[in-house]
Amino acid sequence: MTVTAITPPPHSTPAGLALGFLTGGVVGASLAAFISGCVVEKASLIVTGLVLPAVYGLVFFLATLPRRAREAAVAPRTALAVIESLEAAGGETSDVPVRFDLTVAPDDGPAYRAEIRQDIHVAELPDYRPRGIVVVEYPPDRPWKVRIVKRPTPEWEERAAVARVDSAPGPPMRSESPAGRADGFLTLFGLLLGVAAVPALFRADLFPSREGESGAPPRPSVSSSSTTTVVSATGTVTLGPGRSMLDEGDLRKALESLTQGGDDRPALTVVVRDRLLTVVFSPGGANAAGFDPRSLPYDRLPGLVDEAGSGVGSPRSWQLTADRVTGSLRLRVVVTGDGGTTTLEADGQGKVLRRSGS
Template sequence: MTITAVAPPTHTRPAGLARGFLTGGVTGVSLTAFISGCVVGKAPLIIIGLVLPAVYGLVLHLCTLPRRSREKAVAPRTALAMVESLEAVGSDTSDVPVRFELTVAPDDAPAYRVEIRQGINLVELPDYRPRGIVVVEYPPDRPWECRIVKRPTPAWEERAAGAYLDSAPGPVMKDDPPTGRAGGFLTLLGLLLGVGAVLLLFRADLFGPDASSTAPKPSASTSSTTTVTSATGTVTLGPGRSMLDHGELRRAVESLTQDGETRQALTVVVQDRLLTVVFSPTGVRTSGFDPRSLPFDRVAALVEEARSTLGVDSPRSWQLTADGVTGSLALRVVVTGDGGTGSLEADGQGTVLRRNGS
């Protein structure tokens, strides 16, 4: 069977642009509110940052529920397709994510090209090859959302065995059509407007004088500077010293917690000569951790492992972030160099969980 291909249908999603703008706005508001609330110790800002994304997700789910119900009620169409090309894009599980470019030839419509991603079992991967004929299904109103039928009916299997298809010309449709420059611009615009809205509405709390904060306390040592406020604490080492030196990080953390009270931390950020601790707001019940519980003896080894095993050429800088907002302590080491950026994640004991190369 030979199919004469014509230009494929096009599709636009104005609703996707609006959703991208709203998502950017909600992201900007929630992140700015949460971070600002933690820094200045304002519970309303922290609550806004935590509640707003959940409310937005619920509203979005309810608004799209009728459309998704209608889409599920429409019976999919079946057609033959020719594999133009395929490429495995991952191998985390037995089902390998594969990017297919197909020429789809419906019985009652012109042929078109589409790019999809679908998980294929590693054992079945050799069954798919360029110029091979497969059976696909797709919603009638969304032909770009086609999926390869792994076990077609005998009738369609017989048709596929004896079919021959011509390649359809581009452009190639995708099962998750990109929003393009307009969508990216609207998302960025929403993000910036969200950030600006929080800074404008709460400017008095964020930029006004903080009566609860204490004056910075420089340490007596001439080789390091310690600054402590009600929300944060920092230690800056002098030239020739590093947080990776033996016992240096432990002494720096203890210098921020030597006032006798156990101050919980939301985040601890360690760089070569700089330590920053974001403390939990006073009087607010939030998840956190004791910064003195960090696995100090494992920090230098984690940084060295990140430098040598993540494939980053000529690593220049590193940063370790300890986060306890979710309730359990998690460590993340990011290394930056000429070859890009790589990261390493570990648990609260310093045991490596995963690596992400550049």
């Protein structure tokens, strides 16, 4: 039998390298977008992470459809082969992956070596042994893609029973060549590039703290020991340790920090605690219902808190609420201490109207 060289399967090609790079980029971008979206609770990022691989898979399927159709139109060839060696890998199912080293002997060409992996049912493993003859099929243009025919026709089964196939020299061709260094490098580079592209493209979504919800610059803090936050219709000011909203001038400065810059929206509710100020603004603008938070009787507030806490022993906490749901502005002070809780109500000028509790 004459033995000639057969063209081995192609390794890295420009198209294969580009495909590996693109696949790595899509995988990296999808994972980064999905994880980032879950962390910052952005639906757009989560949807991007889910849709991107689906779109990529659809495009890949449509792009390779003509090639796969051409390959499917080519009738496979049938030949005899001898098992040079085989090695079964462990599996958790009834089908065990087996690596076969075969010498394939086509009727119209030279014999050649091929290494393949194929799943074999565990009950059929004894039928395959070294130097055993099997019937195989392969595409004529890709002879390395060999598959063992488990149920050959009676004619080929009869031929395999009486045939003798000599071993072919040379290293076996592999149906799936291992990826080279260039393939792995480009895939990894694409993966990292995809991960880095997400923060660049969705910077506004991932880092919203650098600008307000309306796109305006953040409002400045009262001082280096306090923090001011404005989100939509709610503004908060938190003082640093050792300070209190009852300290002279601190509550006024805190309210001015939320209303500076021409923001004259009325407030629906103002809630003051020891180190925290919360203002809920009216979403309707300057003409909406509410009151001007700067009109509070600042000088009377410490006295109201002291008066409400005079009957509760050692005060532990206090809260002042100002609102004008209907009618005129009302102030409500609640102080809790060792001796119970006292509630005090006053008008917009700080005049006490009623008191209840301890």
